[in-house]
Amino acid sequence: MIITAHFYGILADWVGTPSAVFDLSAGATVADLMHEIGRRYQRNMPEQLWDRKTDSFKKQVRAQGTAIAYNDLNMPLGKGEEIIFMLLIAGG
Amino acid sequence: MKGYHGRFLEVDLKNKTTTDFSISEDFSKAYIGGATMAAALVYDRVKPGTDPLSPENPMVMATGPFTGTSIPMVSRYAIGGISPLTGYWGEATSGGVFPFRLKGSGWDGIIINGKAASPVYLYLKGGQAEIRDAQNLWGQDSYETQKIIKEELGEDKVGVACIGPAGEKLIRYACVMNDKGRAAGRCGFGALMGSKNLKAVVAAGNARPELADAGKVGELAKQAVKDINGNLVSVALREYGTLMYVDMGMVLGDTPAKYFTKSVFPVSEVTGQALRQNYSVANYACRGCPIGCGREIKDYKPGLDVDGPEYETTVGFGPLCLNTDFDSIIEANHLCNCHGIDTISTSVSVAYAFYLYEQGALTKDQVGFELKWGDGQAILNLVQKIVDQEGIGELLSKGVLATARGLGRDEGEAAQVKGLEMPMHDGRAFHGLAVSYATGPRGACHLKGDYYNVDLGNMVLEYMILPSDRLISEGKGEPAAKFQSFKDLFDALTLCKFAPLQVPQLCDILNALTGWEFGPEELLAVGDRSVNIKRAVSNRFGLTREQDTLPKICLDALDEGTTAGVQPNLEVMLKEYYEYRGWDWATGKPTREKLIELGLNQVTEDLYPQ
Numbered sequence: 001m002i003i004t005a006h007f008y009g010i011l012a013d014w015v016g017t018p019s020a021v022f023d024l025s026a027g028a029t030v031a032d033l034m035h036e037i038g039r040r041y042q043r044n045m046p047e048q049l050w051d052r053k054t055d056s057f058k059k060q061v062r063a064q065g066t067a068i069a070y071n072d073l074n075m076p077l078g079k080g081e082e083i084i085f086m087l088l089i090a091g092g
Numbered sequence: 093m094k095g096y097h098g099r100f101l102e103v104d105l106k107n108k109t110t111t112d113f114s115i116s117e118d119f120s121k122a123y124i125g126g127a128t129m130a131a132a133l134v135y136d137r138v139k140p141g142t143d144p145l146s147p148e149n150p151m152v153m154a155t156g157p158f159t160g161t162s163i164p165m166v167s168r169y170a171i172g173g174i175s176p177l178t179g180y181w182g183e184a185t186s187g188g189v190f191p192f193r194l195k196g197s198g199w200d201g202i203i204i205n206g207k208a209a210s211p212v213y214l215y216l217k218g219g220q221a222e223i224r225d226a227q228n229l230w231g232q233d234s235y236e237t238q239k240i241i242k243e244e245l246g247e248d249k250v251g252v253a254c255i256g257p258a259g260e261k262l263i264r265y266a267c268v269m270n271d272k273g274r275a276a277g278r279c280g281f282g283a284l285m286g287s288k289n290l291k292a293v294v295a296a297g298n299a300r301p302e303l304a305d306a307g308k309v310g311e312l313a314k315q316a317v318k319d320i321n322g323n324l325v326s327v328a329l330r331e332y333g334t335l336m337y338v339d340m341g342m343v344l345g346d347t348p349a350k351y352f353t354k355s356v357f358p359v360s361e362v363t364g365q366a367l368r369q370n371y372s373v374a375n376y377a378c379r380g381c382p383i384g385c386g387r388e389i390k391d392y393k394p395g396l397d398v399d400g401p402e403y404e405t406t407v408g409f410g411p412l413c414l415n416t417d418f419d420s421i422i423e424a425n426h427l428c429n430c431h432g433i434d435t436i437s438t439s440v441s442v443a444y445a446f447y448l449y450e451q452g453a454l455t456k457d458q459v460g461f462e463l464k465w466g467d468g469q470a471i472l473n474l475v476q477k478i479v480d481q482e483g484i485g486e487l488l489s490k491g492v493l494a495t496a497r498g499l500g501r502d503e504g505e506a507a508q509v510k511g512l513e514m515p516m517h518d519g520r521a522f523h524g525l526a527v528s529y530a531t532g533p534r535g536a537c538h539l540k541g542d543y544y545n546v547d548l549g550n551m552v553l554e555y556m557i558l559p560s561d562r563l564i565s566e567g568k569g570e571p572a573a574k575f576q577s578f579k580d581l582f583d584a585l586t587l588c589k590f591a592p593l594q595v596p597q598l599c600d601i602l603n604a605l606t607g608w609e610f611g612p613e614e615l616l617a618v619g620d621r622s623v624n625i626k627r628a629v630s631n632r633f634g635l636t637r638e639q640d641t642l643p644k645i646c647l648d649a650l651d652e653g654t655t656a657g658v659q660p661n662l663e664v665m666l667k668e669y670y671e672y673r674g675w676d677w678a679t680g681k682p683t684r685e686k687l688i689e690l691g692l693n694q695v696t697e698d699l700y701p702q
Contacts, residue, residue: 009340010328013365048324060324062549088548089325090337090346090517 001026001079003033008086011061015085016044024077030063031056031073033083060088093117094304095157095605096125100133101199101221103214105288106147106206110221113203121608122691125156125200127183128584128622130172133203134181135625135695140632144176144280145262145287147207153194153253153293154202156586157605160195160300162313164320165588167192167379169201169253175279175534176287177264177437177491178511180630182279182534185583186253187378188271190295193251198299204288213241213254213292218299226291231257233430234269241294254292255282256432258479262286263489265437265513269429273399274378274386277434278512279534304607312601316593320382323592329385330375332364334403339363342411344562345655346521346544348514349411350465351440351447352507352646355518355653357411362418367400370418378588385590389422401425401435404538407516408439413446413471420468424475431479440513441488442474444495444506453499459484504644510535510635514646520655522547524568526647527665528576530640533626539589541575543568552578554595554612565661569668577619584622621690623673624682628695637680640666 003022012018015037022036034056042050051058056073063070064084070077077083093116102113115129123129130152137150151173158166169191175182194201198219211226229237234256241252251270258266259282266282267275285291303309320326328336341347342359349357360366367373367387376386376399387400401409401421409415409424428435448454449463456462460483463470477485487498492513496506507514512535519526524543529536546552547562555578557571582589585598593601595612602610627635642662649659670677674686687696 008343010332010336010364013331046324046327048322048327058324059549084343086340086343087324087328087336088545088550089328090341090542090544090548 001028001077003028003077003080004082005033005037006082006084008084011085011087014045014049015041017041028077029073030070030075030077033077034073057085062086062088093120094302094607096120097198097200097299097301099199100154100201100203101216102203102205103221103223104206105204105208105212105223105290108208108223110223115200120157122618122621124581124584124602124618125159126154126168126584126586127170127172127185128580128618128625129156129201130154130170130183131181131622131626131629134172134174135629137203137205138174138629142174144174144179145283147205147288149174149284151204151281151284151288152201153204155191155195155200156584157602159586160192161303161605162310162380163601164313164317165378165381165383165591166586167381168586168588169194169276170583170586171268171276171281173281173284174629174633175512176262176283177280178535180510180535180633180635181626182281183583183626184267184276184278184281185586186268186270186274186276187381187588188251188274189379190251190253190270190274191586192379193249193295193297194293196297196299197295198297202293204290207287208289211289211291213294214290216293216295216297218297229291230260233257234432235272235430237292238269238272241292245294247296250294250296252292252294255285256430258431258433259283259286261481263433263478263481264491264494265434265489266432267434269432273429275429275432275434277436278537280434282432303605305604308604309601312597312604316597316601317382319597320592325590325592326383329383329590332368333385333387333400335364335367335387335401335406337403338407341407341517343654344521345650345653346518347407347411348516348518350414351412351443352514352518353447353650355521355650355655357414358416359411361416362406362410362421366418373400381588383590392422398422398426399429404516405435405439408436408443409471412439412443412516414465415468415471416466417468420471424471427472427475427479433479436515437491437513438475438478440507441478441492441495442471444492445474445484445488447505448499448501453501454484502644506643507645508536509642510639512536517542517544518655519642519646519660520650520658522562523565523660523665524562524572524575526642526660526662527569527572527669530642530662530666531573531576531669533580533623539579541572541579542589543572543575546571546575552595555616563655563658565665567668569665570672572665573669573672574616577616577623580622581615581619584618617690621692624686624690625692625695627675627682628687628692628699631681631699635680637677640680
């Protein structure tokens with residue numbers, strides 16, 4: 001199934017692209033998507049962005065789907081889902 | 093007492109005298125320092141009904157036990173007093189080098205009373221204080237003032253906090269500037285200094301209090317630097333400053349546009365990335381800060397470096413005015429800094445003028461030129477009129493509430509709480525923020541608390557402040573109150589709001605500095621006490637529950653973006669908030685029981701006389 005990831009704001013700079021498309025097998029989870037993101041882009045990222053233990057973004061990065069937040073690596077992804085990744089920090 | 097000098101300098105400008113005011117260890121434990129200690133000192137000194145611009149309104153500048161130590165992100169100070177803008181309790185904080193120098197001068201802070209017969213500045217060094225003539229400085233802008241003082245003293249290791257011409261003219265939202273473009277911006281303390289004929293406070297010296305366990309403080313400082321540098325947010329702030337949030341805020345409906353009536357805007361032209369790409373940008377760091385979130389724009393014009401606009405300023409003069417011209421935003425920021433006026437209150441007042449013009453409530457004849465949304469030059473012209481006190485600028489310089497009243501408009505369209513203009517986060521996008529705004533100790537304040545950070549996932553487990561659906565109101569009142577108390581603590585400790593330090597770390601640091609045995613509960617109790625004594629100050633100046641609200645223009649549901657159709661249920665959250673706080677729903681005052689629980693005995697007697 002096709003999953004589109006949008007990297008918002010400064011994440012686009014850090015990942016190296018504003019969006020990317022992933023072709024994952026049916027039933028793929030957030031962890032599968034993260035693994036693919038890491039495989040493709042991790043070498044570009046600041047070391048503080050990626051958690052090597054969980055092979056995913058650090059918890060300060062939010063993954064927001066069309067209707068729900070993907071806040072657990074075990075969550076299955078919706079078919080054709082578009083996910084916005086953004087950093088959980090607000091400027092003052 | 094460890095961690096403190098144990099004394100404030102009390103200044104009488106009228107009689108040109110200075111004395112020491114001792115602070116006890118019990119007093120320090122109860123209020124810690126910064127804005128909280130300032131509130132306690134002001135409470136004891138100001139009489140209800142005092143005109144904020146009269147000599148009888150004292151102004152307190154305070155550091156805390158963290159200030160001037162090796163702990164990172166603590167070179168900050170607070171100003172407290174009755175706000176010339178709101179008429180209630182007011183406070184403002186700023187970072188830089190000045191706070192480090194202020195603590196190094198040999199006092200924990202200063203209490204300034206009276207009014208000098210002619211312009212003066214206060215010079216503090218190594219425990220000695222002098223009131224010096226400042227007639228040659230009167231009329232100088234804030235950058236020139238700092239430069240001239242340093243040149244006259246012939247020493248560079250001094251900190252200067254000063255006012256610009258706006259403070260001298262008593263503009264109600266004039267601020268106090270330090271370290272070039274750093275500002276204690278909110279509530280109009282520049283006007284209070286101006287009303288006292290006090291142009292600047294200058295601090296030098298390296299007096300440091302004895303610490304309870306200096307070795308432990310050193311270890312904790314090293315760990316804190318490591319934690320800060322390892323934090324993703326620190327990396328983002330270093331790279332793009334506070335502006336990193338503009339585009340994310342727009343996605344969330346949190347970044348307001350067109351005077352709080354829109355939430356969608358072509359934001360890519362005014363982001364942190366755009367600033368980096370289009371200008372020569374250097375980082376500015378407060379003393380001891382490993383992040384450096386401040387921006388300096390080099391050679392903005394030939395030979396002119398200017399301070400870069402922060403998130404609040406950029407959104408205020410940008411999306412809030414539908415303006416994508418970054419040059420005009422930078423210039424508006426610089427104009428505000430030179431004259432010493434708060435960029436939030438100024439930009440909201442300017443945006444309100446555009447709104448009024450569109451509504452037909454202001455005409456070209458009244459303004460002197462057309463006001464078309466997004467016209468950067470018109471924004472600059474309005475700011476100039478404000479600082480010059482010319483035409484419509486004079487009314488706008490009193491803030492949006494006074495402007496609405498002056499023009500006979502519905503006060504619900506004045507974007508403010510208790511007279512303090514609304515910052516650039518939208519309560520419709522984070523309902524916990526809406527109740528924080530409505531109840532903030534100084535009015536609409538995005539820093540007490542910055543509840544958007546909670547619902548974005550930044551929890552405080554020790555106090556069970558946990559993220560939840562940002563667009564749900566029910567259940568937000570209590571955590572918003574706790575978070576407000578927690579963030580009030582930051583200004584008691586003089587800790588930067590961006591410091592990603594955990595509650596146990598804060599306790600360890602405080603205890604190593606002072607020898608006390610604070611745990612998370614004792615720390616939060618100080619935050620609660622802080623919010624309550626500030627509330628009591630304002631209650632004595634007429635504040636009631638009726639002022640704990642948001643204006644209609646910031647509550648009405650929008651018809652676009654991710655918050656379309658959303659309206660916070662303020663009533664529900666306020667009831668929960670009052671319940672947690674122990675405040676009386678009928679009067680808006682802390683209950684007698686709550687005040688006794690917090691040990692605020694004098695306040696109890698004053699608010700509930702027998």
